[in-house]
Amino acid sequence: MALLDVDRLTIDIPTDTGLLHAVGGVSFSLERGQTLAIVGESGSGKSLTSLALMDLLPRRAIRRAATLRFDGIDLLGASNRQKEDLRGNRMAMIFQEPMTSLNPAFTIGNQLSEALRRHRRVSRDAARDRAIFLLEKTGITAAATRFGQYPHQLSGGLRQRVMIAMALMCEPDLIIADEPTTALDVTIQAQILRLLRDLQAEFGMAMILVTHDLGVVARVADQVGVMYAGRLVETGPVERVFASPGHPYTQGLMGCIPTPGRTRPGEPLGSIPGQVPNMVGDLQGCAFRDRCARKIEGCLGAIPERRLAADHRVSCVHDISIGSAA
Amino acid sequence: MTVLTSLAAAAPRRPSRFARFRRRALATPSFMAGAGILAAILALALLAPVISPHDPYAQDLARRLIPPIWQDKGSWDHLLGTDKLGRDYLSRLIWGGRISLLIGVSTVVISGTIGTALGVVAGFFGGRVDAVISYVITTRLALPVVLVALAAAALVGGSLAMVILVLGLLLWDRFAVVARTATLQVARADYVAAARAIGCSTRRIVFSEVLPNILNPLIVVATLEMAHAILLEAALSFLGLGVQPPLPSWGLMISEGKQYMFFSPWVITVPGTVLVILVLAINLLGDGLRDVTAPEQRN
Numbered sequence: 001m002a003l004l005d006v007d008r009l010t011i012d013i014p015t016d017t018g019l020l021h022a023v024g025g026v027s028f029s030l031e032r033g034q035t036l037a038i039v040g041e042s043g044s045g046k047s048l049t050s051l052a053l054m055d056l057l058p059r060r061a062i063r064r065a066a067t068l069r070f071d072g073i074d075l076l077g078a079s080n081r082q083k084e085d086l087r088g089n090r091m092a093m094i095f096q097e098p099m100t101s102l103n104p105a106f107t108i109g110n111q112l113s114e115a116l117r118r119h120r121r122v123s124r125d126a127a128r129d130r131a132i133f134l135l136e137k138t139g140i141t142a143a144a145t146r147f148g149q150y151p152h153q154l155s156g157g158l159r160q161r162v163m164i165a166m167a168l169m170c171e172p173d174l175i176i177a178d179e180p181t182t183a184l185d186v187t188i189q190a191q192i193l194r195l196l197r198d199l200q201a202e203f204g205m206a207m208i209l210v211t212h213d214l215g216v217v218a219r220v221a222d223q224v225g226v227m228y229a230g231r232l233v234e235t236g237p238v239e240r241v242f243a244s245p246g247h248p249y250t251q252g253l254m255g256c257i258p259t260p261g262r263t264r265p266g267e268p269l270g271s272i273p274g275q276v277p278n279m280v281g282d283l284q285g286c287a288f289r290d291r292c293a294r295k296i297e298g299c300l301g302a303i304p305e306r307r308l309a310a311d312h313r314v315s316c317v318h319d320i321s322i323g324s325a326a
Numbered sequence: 327m328t329v330l331t332s333l334a335a336a337a338p339r340r341p342s343r344f345a346r347f348r349r350r351a352l353a354t355p356s357f358m359a360g361a362g363i364l365a366a367i368l369a370l371a372l373l374a375p376v377i378s379p380h381d382p383y384a385q386d387l388a389r390r391l392i393p394p395i396w397q398d399k400g401s402w403d404h405l406l407g408t409d410k411l412g413r414d415y416l417s418r419l420i421w422g423g424r425i426s427l428l429i430g431v432s433t434v435v436i437s438g439t440i441g442t443a444l445g446v447v448a449g450f451f452g453g454r455v456d457a458v459i460s461y462v463i464t465t466r467l468a469l470p471v472v473l474v475a476l477a478a479a480a481l482v483g484g485s486l487a488m489v490i491l492v493l494g495l496l497l498w499d500r501f502a503v504v505a506r507t508a509t510l511q512v513a514r515a516d517y518v519a520a521a522r523a524i525g526c527s528t529r530r531i532v533f534s535e536v537l538p539n540i541l542n543p544l545i546v547v548a549t550l551e552m553a554h555a556i557l558l559e560a561a562l563s564f565l566g567l568g569v570q571p572p573l574p575s576w577g578l579m580i581s582e583g584k585q586y587m588f589f590s591p592w593v594i595t596v597p598g599t600v601l602v603i604l605v606l607a608i609n610l611l612g613d614g615l616r617d618v619t620a621p622e623q624r625n
Contacts, residue, residue, distance in 0.1 A: 054522075054523055056519060056522055056523060080527075083525075084525045084526070084527055085525060086525070087522065087523055087524060087525035088523060088524030088525035088526075089525055092523065092524070093520075093523040095516055095519065095520055095523075097516050100515060100516040100517065101516040101517050101519075101520045102517055102520070103517040103520075103521070103534075103535055103538075103539065104517075104539065105538035105539050105541075106534075106538070114524070114534075115524045118524060118525055118526060118530075119525060163520070166520075166524065169524075
């Protein structure tokens with residue numbers, strides 16, 4: 001049985017101009033120890049999807065799903081109490097902004113211990129040992145000294161390591177990282193990603209990595225889901241999707257990656273013309289059609305999901321077979 | 327949880343919480359000045375039965391309006407002179423300090439609790455709750471404190487308990503406004519979402535994420551309101567509707583002295599000066615406390 005089962009998850013947000021269909025029918029499942037990367041541009045609903053799993057959506061947002069199951073526990077019917085017991089304990093989250101995700105009023109040690117003592121009956125000393133152990137695991141030197149420091153005394157990279165350590169305090173089964181490296185500078189990004197991947201392998205956790213950086217996906221993920229305008233347009237194993245992207249949007253994304261050697265200096269970088277459609281009100285057919293080079297009449301109707309391989313799926317009217325792409 | 331048992335290197339001993347607080351406090355002059363003066367006044371007030379040279383209530387009509395020691399006819403027996411009934415002014419001043427401090431502290435405890443609770447609830451839950459509480463706050467802001475206090479005093483009669491209660495129930499508005507605004511900011515902070523993500527309940531979030539982060543402005547408000555309450559008590563007593571004679575209160579002393587101020591000005595300047603010093607000390611302390619407790623200062 002999969003660790004996480006999501007079937008037809010939708011998120012609607014009421015706005016002044018109508019219902020915003022932020023996420024429309026996203027389905028995926030995740031096995032223990034696997035990493036799923038969700039990629040997409042800003043506003044494609046990838047962050048909301050990850051928040052929906054933790055039930056941390058903004059208050060106005062309406063979450064619906066056919067199935068939302070974590071390790072056999074139905075998240076849709078779970079009580080607040082059950083959800084509080086899961087959060088931080090069995091599913092943890094790493095946020096995008098390490099600079100503001102730590103409480104400035106307490107030492108990081110205090111906050112790390114809190115994450116463990118909230119869920120486990122352990123002594124202060126045991127929590128402290130665990131925190132220092134994990135701080136060292138995340139590559140923080142002089143962890144025992146850092147333990148007693150306040151967030152403002154740490155740099156962004158250190159704070160993100162602290163956030164990662166905090167997420168690991170209870171040894172969760174699932175870790176959701178929402179653009180964990182976006183706010184960091186490039187040299188630190190690679191370190192943090194390697195760290196996440198190593199820790200994930202070491203502790204055997206499943207991970208959902210939300211990102212808009214395809215380079216990150218290639219380095220870290222097993223599975224990838226490409227989101228566009230609130231829908232998963234393509235899912236599959238990373239190597240397959242990168243080697244033979246099926247959906248025109250995915251192909252476009254791959255075309256945007258500058259490759260040393262192939263992309264010449266001075267030449268314009270690849271881009272996908274057009275903009276994400278307005279997602280307020282009913283949307284029929286393929287959301288990408290207005291930016292798609294292969295737009296046909298059928299794009300306005302129902303879009304079938306095609307299986308290119310056992311676990312490589314694409315939502316497109318075109319009968320895409322392997323090799324027809326690019 | 328095998329990793330739990332694996333131990334990390336022992337940390338070097340950090341100075342205790344108190345030691346760190348003391349070091350920061352010593353480096354903040356306004357805090358030290360405010361705390362010093364306040365401690366002195368507090369000590370005098372607490373030790374009143376021991377150190378006051380005379381009984382503050384003992385009248386001696388033969389020794390009325392003796393001027394303080396620095397004037398020509400001053401006497402070492404009454405350092406700050408006597409009032410119109412021949413009561414020792416220094417003793418009354420020392421005992422009166424108890425009243426002022428009692429009123430300041432208890433008023434702030436009552437109003438601070440009410441105001442902070444309302445403000446945090448409004449700011450944290452927002453929506454309709456916020457609308458209702460904001461309406462209550464605006465209603466309260468529309469009430470003139472002195473007038474309401476006067477009306478209450480006229481209805482129930484002035485007494486120490488009445489003054490504390492009326493001021494406590496009236497002076498919560500600034501707490502509520504400040505707490506609400508601060509909570510609005512904090513509730514949207516990422517670390518509140520992060521706290522939810524580690525499974526904290528709403529109650530926990532309010533008490534351990536929101537409250538500690540809005541405490542700084544509230545401390546400043548508390549000191550301002552304490553000074554405000556002490557001045558209001560003086561005003562009410564001056565108007566004859568606060569603390570009732572013969573209880574020694576600084577406001578009452580000024581009030582009782584007003585007919586003698588032209589020929590014996592010290593009956594007003596002495597209690598007036600200590601009142602100013604007390605209020606100044608409280609404000610200095612509040613100002614310094616903000617600097618001392620600000621999280622950026624902790625290290």
